[in-house]
Amino acid sequence: AEINVHFDSIIQGKASTAxxxxxxxxxxxxxxxVRIEAYDDQGNEINISSDGIDLETVKKNNRIIVKGRSIIPQSIKGETSYIEVLPKVALSEPDRFIKLDEGxxxxxxxxxxxxAVEIENITVQDQNIIFDFQINNGNNMDLEFLFYSNIARNDVILVKETEKDIYQEPIKHSVEVINKDDLRFTSTFDISKIKDFNLKxxxxxxxxxSLSANIPNELEKVRIDLN
Incomplete structure (x- = not known):
């Protein structure tokens, strides 16, 4: 993803650590x-209360450079000889749009x-628009099924093209699980109340x-000596 994270400093205060x-x-x-996980020299995770605080953002040589900070809400001075830091990055992704008459x-x-999200089939009926789809080719990436069912309900939806960038209450619909293990779903949208509905x-x-924000890219873990 062409991302680098460089750890500049650790500021150890009496009540917190930056x-x-x-x-x-x-x-x-x-x-x-950027999201950070931190561990002490015994392998115990250290709580981070404020993550990914942007202090400064600049554009340089076709790159975005962010000075950031994460806060540990306690002093770790004398508590551990080092910390291991695992940086993760939630990648931003634009919305994608599929026409109802698309093959x-x-x-x-x-x-x-x-x-990935694959729209496998689109069916147009008198009162309903139905589409079958699969998320991540069935790979759950060790996340709970509830996460994917929420994605299916809230993030693969029918919208009016002129309002496609407006997030509002979705058109009334139901979601059926076709195959839980394969992350396959069917959504049925009720268009009976839409006046002069036109496929186009x-x-x-x-x-x-929404999918990528919850599946961040992991970078290499680094060890920072506190002594």
Missing amino acids: INYTATFPIEGKHDQ TPVEINSERQDL DYVIRVNMG
Whole structure:
């Protein structure tokens, strides 16, 4: 994903500890977010209360450079000889749109990580628009099924094309699990109350950002000596 995170300093106070870093992103990653996990010399996770605080953001040589900070809400001075820091980056992804008369299957792939939503079939009935889809080619990436069912309900929806960038209450619909293990779903949208419904006026919006924000890219773990 062409991302670098450099840890600049550790500020050890009496009541808290600050981890300062510089993150460098490509231009398309200007909305990426750094998240940090920290562990002591016994392997115990250290609580981070405020993560990814942006102190300064500049554009330089076609890159976005962010000076950031994460806060540990306690002093760790004398408590551990080092900390291991695992940086993760939630990659930003634009929404994708599929026309209702588009040939299926249509696979939408993330440009920056291994995520996908495939619209396998679109059915148009008198009162309903139905589409079958699969998330991540069935790979749950060790996340709970509830996460994917929420994605299916809230982030693969029918919207009016002229309002596709407006997030509001979705058109009434139901979601059925076709195959839990394969992350396959069917959504049925009720269009009976939409006056003068026209196929050309509506699209399927796939919010890839919601998927990628919850599956951050892991970078290499680094050890920082506190002595």
